[in-house]
Amino acid sequence: MPDVLADAQVILKRNLIGFLRQPEILIGYTVQPIMFVLLFVYVFGGAINTGSLDYVDFLIPGILVQTICFGGALTAVGLTEDLNKGLIDRFRSLPMARSAVLAGRTLADVVVNCFEIAIMLIVGVIVGFSFHDTTLVRVILGIVLLLLFGFAFSWIFALIGLYASSSESAQQFGFIAVFPLTFISSAFVPVASMPSVLRAIADVNPFTITVDAIRALFLGTPAHNAVWGAAAWGLGLLFAAVPLAVLRYRRVSAR
Secondary structure, eight states, X not given: OHHHHHHHHHHHHHHHHHHHHOHHHHHHHHHHHHHHHHHIIIIIGGGOOOTTSOHHHHHHHHHHHHHHHHTTHHHHHHHHHHHHTTHHHHHHHSSSOHHHHHHHHHHHHHHHHHHHHHHHHHHHHHTTOOOOSOOHHHHHHHHHHHHHHHHHHHHHXXXXXXXXXXXXXXXXXXXXXXXXXXXXXXXXXXXXXSOHHHHHHHHHOHHHXXXXXXXXXXXXXXXXXXXXXXXXXXXXXXXXXXXXXXXXXXXXXXX
């Protein structure tokens, strides 16, 4: 186990250095959620009834969940590029744990997600978002929950990247799989406003549960079982995706 952690730390450092040398990648993944915020707040927000919550307060938790989940696409693209460049073959020839390559790659996403959460909260405050009826402990718990959910989706994107033939297809497959889930949820509109079929899907959608949990922690809205449900979804997705991704990586690197 110590060897795996040490190897993962090396891969983590390597990926973070790569981000610093290619800041346009991070800028690209940051600009998109900022555009979503501006579009929904200033174009669509006035037409959406969110009850006692201002729409910007309703929206920002949904944008945060969407942002950290789509951030996992960096893992899918990075792994696919490493495979196509033969870098995985070089890793295989080294005395290192194979799972460390995936662990280091996904941990780099956690660092990036911390950066993106900070940026989106700053943007949210600028357009009018504010924390309500909460405490610092609850806000920190909400951020930890976001990072857990994003970490789980990094492993899901890792699995997608290991099956994809190119970085472009990895990104497309990831967005096709995740994008509908973000819109059939409570991220942008209240679930009650949806048709009955979509409402039934949205009610069990992990995005809805996680967004509702973040709203409860950040804004003091009724939590019900959302916080525990979001934690369960994050851990469940993580426990399902990690062994599948590691198994796929071993098969790919053994070719």
